[in-house]
Amino acid sequence: MKRVKRLFSVTHILFLAALLIQFMPSHTKKIGDPNYSAGLLVLLEIFYIMFILLRKKQDRIKTTNGVFGVIFSFIGIWTLLTAKFVLIPQDIFKAPDIVTEQFVSDLPRLMNDLAASMITITLGYVLALITAIPIGLFLGWNAQIGKVGEQIANFLGSIPPIVFIPYTLALLPTFESCSIFVIFITAFFPILSGTMSGVQNINKTTIESARIFGPSKPYMLYSVLLPASLPQIFDGCNMGLLLSFILLTSAEMIGGNSGIGFYIQYYTNFGNFTRIMVGIIFLGTIVTLVTNLVKAIEARFLRWKI
Numbered sequence: 001m002k003r004v005k006r007l008f009s010v011t012h013i014l015f016l017a018a019l020l021i022q023f024m025p026s027h028t029k030k031i032g033d034p035n036y037s038a039g040l041l042v043l044l045e046i047f048y049i050m051f052i053l054l055r056k057k058q059d060r061i062k063t064t065n066g067v068f069g070v071i072f073s074f075i076g077i078w079t080l081l082t083a084k085f086v087l088i089p090q091d092i093f094k095a096p097d098i099v100t101e102q103f104v105s106d107l108p109r110l111m112n113d114l115a116a117s118m119i120t121i122t123l124g125y126v127l128a129l130i131t132a133i134p135i136g137l138f139l140g141w142n143a144q145i146g147k148v149g150e151q152i153a154n155f156l157g158s159i160p161p162i163v164f165i166p167y168t169l170a171l172l173p174t175f176e177s178c179s180i181f182v183i184f185i186t187a188f189f190p191i192l193s194g195t196m197s198g199v200q201n202i203n204k205t206t207i208e209s210a211r212i213f214g215p216s217k218p219y220m221l222y223s224v225l226l227p228a229s230l231p232q233i234f235d236g237c238n239m240g241l242l243l244s245f246i247l248l249t250s251a252e253m254i255g256g257n258s259g260i261g262f263y264i265q266y267y268t269n270f271g272n273f274t275r276i277m278v279g280i281i282f283l284g285t286i287v288t289l290v291t292n293l294v295k296a297i298e299a300r301f302l303r304w305k306i
Contacts, residue, residue, distance in 0.1 A: 009052075009065050010065075010069065011048065011065050011068050011069040011072065012045075014069050014072040014073050014076070015041060015044075015045045015048075015068075015072045017072070017076055018041055018072045018073070018075050018076035018079070019038055019041050019042070021076045021079045021080060021084065022034040022037045022038045022041070022079060022096075022097065023038070024084050025084070026083040026084060026095070027083070027084065027085065027086050028082065028083050028086060028090050028095060029090065030090075030098065031083070032083070032095055032097030032098035032100075032101055033097055033101055034097050035097075036097050036100040036101040036104065037075070037079065037095075037096040037097040037100050039100070040075075040096070040100050041072070041075060044068065044071060044072070047068075048064070048068040051064045051068075052064060052065075075096055078095075078096055079095060079096050079097075081093070082094065082095040082096070083095035083096075083097065083098075091273065092273050093273070093277075094273060094274045094277055098274055099274060099277050099278055099281070102274045102275060102278050103278045103281075103282070106275065106278060109263070110260070110263065110278070110279075110282055112258070113258055113259050113260050113262065113263045114260060114282075114286060116258040116259045117248060117249075117252065117258075117259040117260050117261070120176060120179045120180055120183060120248060120259070121183055121244050121245065121248050123180045123183075124179070124180040124181070124182070124183025124184040124186075124187065124244065124248075125183060125184075125187050125240070125241060125244055127180070127184045128183070128184050128186075128187035128188040128191055128240060129187075129191060129237070131188065132187070132188045132189075132191035132192040132195060132236075133191060133195050133226075133233065134221075135149075135192060135195075136191065136192045136193075136194070136195025136196045136198075136199070136233075137195060137199060137221045137222075137225055137226060137229070138221070139192075139196050140195060140196040140197075140198070140199025140200050140225070140229070141199055141220075141221065141225060146196060146200070149196075150193075150196060153189055153192055153193060153196075154193075156189060157189030157190070157192075157193065161182050161185045161186040161243075161247055162182070162247060162250055162251070164181075164182060164185060165178065165182060165251060165254065165255075168181050168182060169255070175255055175256060175257070178251070179248060179251050179252070179256070182247055182248075182251055183244045183247060183248055186240065186243045186244050186247045187237075187240030187241065187243065187244045188240070189240075190236045190237075190239040190240040190243065191233070191236040191237055191240045192236070193236055194232045194233050194234075194235050194236020194237065194239070195229060195232070195233050195236060197232045197236075198228070198229025198230070198231065198232030198233050199225050199228075199229050201229075201232065202225065202228045202229065203228075206224070206228055207224070207225075210224045230301055230302060231302060234294075234298040234301070234302070237294065237298075238291065238294060238295070238298075241290065241291060241294060242287070242291065245283075245287050245290075248261065249261035249264075249283065252265070253265040260279060260282065260283045260286070261283075263275070263279045264276055264279035264280065264283070267279070
């Protein structure tokens with residue numbers, strides 16, 4: 001009965017309103033097929049219902065209602081401003097039906113570009129994880145060495161990683177290896193700083209209690225300090241991941257021959273605003289999904305945290 005009650009929401013009204021707007025008379029030079037944007041709305045409504053039925057906590061249900069309500073409202077207003085009343089330049093801002101139709105047409109290429117981007121960011125990010133966390137644990141645990149390391153990390157971390165691209169292009173054999181290195185540098189310092197901060201902020205009682213049993217240094221680092229530092233480590237990981245996507249897109253737009261950033265830049269050169277909008281929306285969607293995945297992993301690891 002409770003699940004049935006969840007289905008009654010203003011969000012469904014916003015969905016129906018946005019759906020009806022798609023079939024109003026259009027006044028644009030190029031009229032798209034409203035079935036594409038309508039299909040997108042129906043797909044989003046299906047996802048919305050699934051999320052509502054699967055959510056258990058009331059605050060998450062309210063958040064889901066709000067997010068999908070904003071999405072449906074945005075698509076409806078976007079359609080009114082472009083296809084229906086032409087209140088904004090239609091040569092630059094394309095209607096949802098045109099953008100959705102173009103997305104469906106370009107989906108195979110977008111998936112190839114997504115695969116290229118994800119391979120690059122995964123290699124660079126994982127390399128940063130497996131190096132920054134152990135180094136951060138060591139520096140955070142050793143007070144004197146840690147102070148020196150913290151100053152060096154603050155200096156190097158303050159330099160925008162994109163400035164290293166000319167040097168990586170000169171020293172590394174391919175643009176892909178350059179991109180991986182830049183992603184590594186981008187993610188490394190936030191993760192390192194988060195790990196060091198996590199270790200330094202551990203309650204001294206926790207450390208002293210562990211020392212009673214005379215643990216070895218590796219055990220102390222990975223069985224005591226690492227679990228206790230996880231909240232700050234995940235903060236650093238989230239920041240590093242977000243910055244990695246920003247830097248990867250910038251690098252692909254500057255000199256790449258594949259990836260989502262390259263897709264956007266390629267069609268920017270031709271002034272193809274339909275595909276530019278497709279690339280921007282697709283990129284934003286992927287980044288949102290990945291960051292939410294990381295947050296879900298964080299929530300599972302930090303279930304003990306109140």
